[in-house]
Each structure stands twice: as C-alpha cells, then as structure tokens.
Amino acid sequence: MSHAIVCSDLSFAWPDGTVVLDGLDAAFGPVRTGLVGVNGAGKSTLLKLVAGELSPAAGTVSVAGEIGYLPQTLPLAGHDTVADLLGIARARAALLAIERGEATEENFAAVGDDWDVEERARAELARLGLGDVGLDRTVATLSGGEAVLAGLAARLLARPDVLLLDEPTNNLDLDARRRLYDAVDAWTGVLVVVSHDRELLERVDAIADLRDGAIRTFGGTLSQYDERLAVEREAAERTVRAAEGDLRRQRRELEEARTKLARRARYGKKSQDSVPRIVAGLRKQQAQVSSGKHRVLHEQKLAGARDRLAEAEEAVRDEDEIRVELPNTRVPEGRTVLTVTGLPAEEPGSLPELVVRGPERIALTGPNGAGKTTLLRAFAGGAAPDGVEVRAEDVRYLPQRLDVLDDALSVVDNVRAVAPSASVREVRAGLARFLLRGDRADRLAGTLSGGERFRAVLASLLLAEPAPRLLLLDEPTNNLDTASVRALAQALAAYEGAFVVVSHDLPFLRTLGLTRWLRMDRNGELSEGGPV
Template sequence: MAPTTAQISCVRLGYAWPDGTRLFDDLDFTAGPGRTGLVGLNGSGKSTLLRLLAGRLTPTSGSVRVSGELGYLPQNITLDTEQRVDRVLGIEKARAALHAIESGDVAEEHFAAVGDDWDVEERTRATLDGLGLAGVDLDRTVGRLSGGQTVLLSLAALLLRRPDVLLLDEPTNNLDRRAREHLHAAVAGWSGVLVVVSHDRELLERVDQIADLREGRITWYGGTLSEYETALAVEQEAAERTVRTAEADVRRQKRELIEANEKLARRAGQGRREAERGGAPKILLGARKRRAQESAGRHRGLHEERLAGARERLAEAESAVRDDDEIRVDLPHTAVPARRRVLDLADVELRGGVRATLEVLGPERIALTGGNGAGKTTLLDTVAGELAPVSGEARVQVPMRYLPQRLDLLDGSASIAENVRRLAPGASPQHIRAQLARFLFRKDRPDQLVGTLSGGERFRASLAALMLAEPAPQLLMLDEPTNNLDLASVRQLTSALHSYRGALLVVSHDVPFLRGLGVTRWLALDGELTEIEPL
C-alpha cells in the first residue's frame, strides 16, 4: 500500500514551446491517492503535462511537487534490444548477488546488493504473472519480446520499484486484447496515486475521477468515463440553452436599437419641420435642439450598451459549448451490392508462416483481432499489395484503400486540399472544400500544411483523402485506427465510418470501438484465420 500522504501537484504552472507558443498559463493540478483519468482533445497538452509532472520537461513558470517516489511510463518506449530482462526490471545486481550467496560466496558486497530483498525473484515472478508475462525468461534479451510485451515489461519495472505515484501515458496503445486485460487489472488494483492519459474506454471505466484538460485548464468530474460523459452531456445541454437565450437577447437588443434610432429620426424630422415653419424664437429652437440631441445620444448610448452586453453574454455562453462536431458525409459511390465479391484469399501463406483463407462479399464489416505479432498488419499489407505472399494470391475485386498505422499516406509539405486533390484529380476545388468541411476542415483549414497538423487532425485528413478518393473505395482497410486518437476523434471516426457504404476490414484491439462500428463478422489470427464469436 502506498502511503496516504502521497500526492503530485503543480501550482501556477506555465509552459511554452521553444517558438514561444504558450501551452499552459497558471495551471493548477493536484492528484492524491486514487486513479485519475486525464482526458482532452489531441493537442491539448496531456502528454506534455505528464512529462512536466514527471520532471522530463522544465516548466517556464510555476512549480511541480511530488510527495513520494514517482514512476512514469511514456507513450513511446524504446529499450535496448540487447539488454537482458532482469536488467530492464532493475533486479540484475540483486539477483546476481543472491545467486552468488546461494552458491556459497559470502562476500559482504553480495549481502549489501541484496539488502532486505531476499524474495526479489519471487516478487518479480508474481509481478510478471500479474501482467501476463509468466513465460518471460529473466535471462532472455529484450529483442525477443513483442512490442506489447515491452510495454508490460516497462510497467513491471515500475511496479517492482513500488512507486507512490504512477504516471501512465496511453499505456494500452499497441497492446493486444489479453495484454490490455492484464493492464486493466493492474490499474484497477492500484492503491497509490495514479494519473493515466488514455483513450481506452475500458481502462477509463476503472478510474475514480476524470480530469478534463481543455484550453489550458483542468475541470474535475467524479467517477468513471461513463459518469463523466453523462455529466458533460447535462452541462452541454444547459450551455446550449444559455446560448439560445443569449441569441434571443441579442436579436431583441438589435431590434430595440433600430426602433430607438427610427424614433429619434422621426423626432429630428419633426424638429426641422417646426423650424422651417417658424413661430418660435431661434434661441428657444436651439435650446430644444440641444436637449433633443443630448437625450437622443443618451438613449442611443443606452441601447448600444445593452446590445454590447448582450453580445458579451452570447460570446461567454458560446465559449461553454464544445465544438466537438461529428463528421457527417454522404458517400453513395462507396456502396457495394449485397452479393458483390470484394476480396478473395484462397489458402494464402503470409510471411511468418501464417495461413489465411477469406472471402468477403458485399458491404461486410469485418473486425480482425489477434495477439501482438500474430500477423494482422502483415495480412493487410499483403491484401494491399505492399507485401507479396509466400504462396497463393490475394485478389481484390473492387477499388480499395488502406490506412496503415504509420499514417504516411499524405505529403506533409502540401496542404490538406492538395493531398485530397492528388487522390481525386477529377474533383473541382469547390467540391473538395465542401467535402472537407464535412470532415471538420472549414474556412481556411483546407489550406493548412499537413505537416503542421496534430496527430488526430492528420488522421482525420488521411481518412478524408481515402474516402473521397477516385474511384470511390469499396473496400477500406484500417490498421489500429484509434491509436493516439482522443475520445472526440474516436467518436468522429465512428460517425464517418457509419457513412461509409462499402466493405470494411479493421484491425483493432479497441473492442468498444469495433462494437460501435456495427461489425458483422469477427475474425481472429493465430497461425491461421478463423471466425470467432463477437467480443
């Protein structure tokens, strides 16, 4: 059990990028014992905040304080492939000393290396078992582990240190289903201070509170992700009602200002006509005119002040409404007739020895699952023609597009619109811009260079380029599309794919996402391709 005094906090934290762009100003954040899910849009600064809390970045102002030992698991983990597992776990010296003592060498330095940790190997085995790494040999090298095993091994190294505060940045990225379940269990059983950045819905259902990072500020919500989304929906409904009320007030104030100006204009006209008719001394007429002008000025100023106040209230109300729009696009040319043959794999042998037989007919939505290293990406690369099969043939019978994990489809030095035009050369610039607006790239955004986009924006631009391509793709293949997407981007992706009318082949470990797509067939790859029950 971690001590209840453990805490991590930042006070008036400020951070700016090297080019001077401010990310945080006077940000306050405190997390005590319990599990905190840190959520926010891509580019809001979640990973940067974790790095500041972990001491990997230096704030430009303010302070970070940690009570207790801190452990940090970054999003991208790189380990020396030649290192042995026990060294990565930090037990190499204690383990070697223990073996030396057991073999009869009673040198004092061995006892110093072991200290009180006489059960180091048993404790290590228990930790590895709990993370699904029971079969990992402590003497093997890291290079023989899969990417998912490397993530879990790095987490095991942190847990063995028994930190009081644990920071995890997208820990389930690239983990297969079984590995995710082990990590979920580790998070659910954590008793210290935990802050986790994740888009994994199942993981975020195991936290105690949600910290929502938006526009450099944290808003706290008690409970799990589902409870956060419920509370947020209530807030947004209230905010939208406030906007409608404020819009009505602005319209009313505009109308009253117009009516006041018309009334004043009528009075002024009446005064001129009286002056033209004569009958009153000029000094009296001048005094009346001055009083009328002063009264008109006060009257107009009052209405203008009221209108300005109404506009300020509207702007404030609009700022509380989130602009996390959904993608809404109609793609009729992607439609595939129900019995149209889309894809044939007849006893194809992939690189790595995996065999696959698959027939896809019509607009099927197929989820492809399997453990890390099972060959899922190899299968997609083979269907896409990027890898040649060892034997057999992959026959794609319709126009096909493929979005790999590496997101290298687009030219970073060209604009979003130029990239789309490259895949749809027959489309007019006006049509491309109209379609990109439906993918939430509005106004001048299509002219933005792809290289300047955030990860979520780049994914959305890549998806738009694929789905708007000519000829329209009737088979769309996606490899781990939700990796590194925030929750809003996952919702946007799901809504876009609901508009797609062709056949889908999606590799993902994100089961809630797959369920949201309306998957019609579930396949697993484990030496061979087999159909399984829905997850």
C-alpha cells in the same frame, strides 16, 4: 487531503514556439486519478513533465516519492531482453555469477537485498498474462500489447510511490485489458492515468479534466463525471437560450427606437416652417442630442446582449460533428475487392481463403501477437506470410501510428498529393466537411493537434484518387479522445465501400454496423466469429 503531485505555474512550449501549457496549477491527491481531455490539450506532456522526461519553461513540479512512468511508446532497443526491460538484468547476472561460485564484492553489491528478484519478476509477468515470456527473450520479438504489459510489469516490480500511465490499454487484447484492469484495481499507491478507455476510467477515484490550459478535478468515476457534465451542459444551454432571447429583444427594441426617431425627425421637419428659424434650430439640435443618446443606449444594450450570448455559447461544451458524403466510394453488391488465399487452416472451422465482396464491414479481432497487423499490412500490399497470396483493389491503409501525412506539407497539400486532379477549391470543400476550415487547412501537418491530425488523416484517406474501395484500419481508436472516435464513426457511416478494422475497442466496433466478425487465433488461423 495531502497532495502527492503539485504543479505550480507550469509552462511548456515546443521548440517551434507552440505553447502547450501556460501557467498551469494542478494537484493530484493520494488516489487513482483519470486525466482526460481532448487531443492536443497537453495530457501526455503533463505526465512527461511530472516524470521528469521534459523540463518546464517555467514553474515547478513537486512529487512525493519515487515515480514509475509508462509512456505511450516504450523506447525498446532491438537487442534488449525482457530482463533489461524489467530493470533486473544486472542483479540477475550477479545472482547467476554467485551461484557459479563468483562470490565477489561487486556481485553482492549488484544484488543488494534483492535475492528473489528473478522470482518476483516471473510472478509479475505471470500476473499480467506473460508467464510464457522468458527473461532472455529479446523485446523486439514482443507484440505491441506484450511490450506494454512487460513495461507495466517493470514499473510494478520497482514498487514506485507514484505510478503514471499514458494510454496503457493501447494495443491490448481483451484478456490483456482485463489483467491491466485487475492491476489498477489492486494498486494502492498514487496513480495518474491518461486514457480514453471508458472501462478503465470506471476504476478510478477521481477525474481530472485538462481543458483550455486549466484542470478541474471531480471526485468519482468517468460515468459520474459525465453525469455532472450533462447537468452543467443543460444549465449552459438554458443560459444560451435566455441570452438568445435577450439578443432578439434588444434588436427589436433598437429597431423600434430607430423607427420612432425617424418618425420624430419627419414630424420635426414639418413643424419647422411654423416657428422662427432660431427656435427651429434649437429644437433640431436638442432632438439630435436626444436621439443620439437613445441610439447609443440601445446599441450598448445590444452589444451587452451579444457579449452575454458569446459567453453562454463558450460555456457549452460542444464538439462539431463531421458531415461528409462519399458516393465515389460505393462498391456494388457482389463485387470482389479482396481475395486472400493460402491462409493456414489446420483447425476445424479455420478459413483457408478470405473473400471480401461489396460493401462488407468486417472486424478482425484476436489476441496480441496473433499476427493481425502483419495480415492487414499484407492486404495493403506489404509482405505476406509464407504461402499467402493477396489480390486487392483500390486499398487505403490507416496504420496505428497515423503516420500517413507529410509533416512538412500543409493539410491542403497533403490531400492534393493523393488527389492530384482535384482543384484547391474542391480540396478545401472536402476538408471543411472534416472540420478543417480556413487557416486550419493551411497549417503544416506537423503542427496539428492530435484530433486535427486524425481528421486530416481521415480526409487524405477518404478523398484520395482513385476513391478507396477497401479501407484497412489498424487499432484506429488508439490515443483518440471521444470526439475523434465519434468523428471516425461518422466518417465510416458515410463511407460506402468495404472495410476491415482491427480493434480491441468493443464499444467502438459495435457502432459500425458490422456485417462480419473474424477472429485470429495465436496460430494465425482465421475463423468466423466475434470476440470472446
């Protein structure tokens, strides 16, 4: 199989010296490939290197054909229009000018052979559910999900040979995700997609796992890849158990050997009195040499057993689980932690008022652009929509961008900033439960990997003073690997207060033991009920 993308001896480091990739060799065939790996492994960096957004410190990247690259965060200028985003503004303006009678050479050159560019653009937008988005609309007025879909439409409109997508389902509602899935199903060119969306990764032809600076590629979908990993893990765990047994046996044999040598030494000392001094000295010297050799042999065997165990344990893919208790976050049944009045309620069944009492666990779902993030920010003390009043108690807010840490401070100092009465020892003990131990807790927040940063953010939220009685989480699983999603679910399981979580990740929501589902429609009205 020929390769559409070839990376040879690829290396990259950030300006502060942090190495991301070191001598990576990778190849992607003419199929749809899901690029997976833990946060901080370098997946997004690799896509940027392939797309030419970053330059490698060493090595080469070869790509067969034109590239279309959709990053996690689109660079959107506030004054740009949808036509600008689609890359058709110049050709469209020239077409309009020609229609007005301005048949200049410059206008014809701007159009080229693309006389139906406007029709194709509208058709591409409609295919992705954006048929009501005008080409003259400014991108600043698009929701996060609408911007992602419009960006995808731009790449599809350009008809690239190679399409690179970085977490494309972030911020997309359920309908938008289905449309993106359909676009991936219909794609016939080369595709490399970085994603933690399991349903999207069931639509690829191969999985490439970037781990420890190397890529392993497996044919098939994510579930087939998981099955192979499970077999590998089971074999690795058997090797660990065998190595542990070998280590116990070598320790036992070494102890037995030491006991025998000590017994011989005592016997030899007693027998020295019955033989000439010269003979006794010679025997003692021979015994010491023999016992030394015996001891060294057993110690070498023990060291070898330890090495085999370390290698076996290294082969086992095992992400630690956070273990945290948060009794200070407990909220008594019936205690009100959030009251929202003045909500729009024109339709039957809409809620004019929202009251959250006790340790309620609430999911807020709805289409992109409905205003979920705006409402969540209002709950956290931000500007409320006209006519809406909010009263909340001990609120902590987790925004989509995880930008609640001071990158210039260490993890310990970030937590101490929100828990000033806690001692350094107490902060470190709390961080250890979030798997941020020792030197990791002393690292600057700006140097953390994605998974480490996420756990540090969780710690700063849940260890804060006063203890949060109400957590507000906005698309918390965006950009998280499966280990981090599991860590979040574990932390929320230990949390004893109320929370409201905005998310389109249904598998994640179903792990949270939700007590209520709320849905916001496109008019900003709330009603009871789950996703549709």
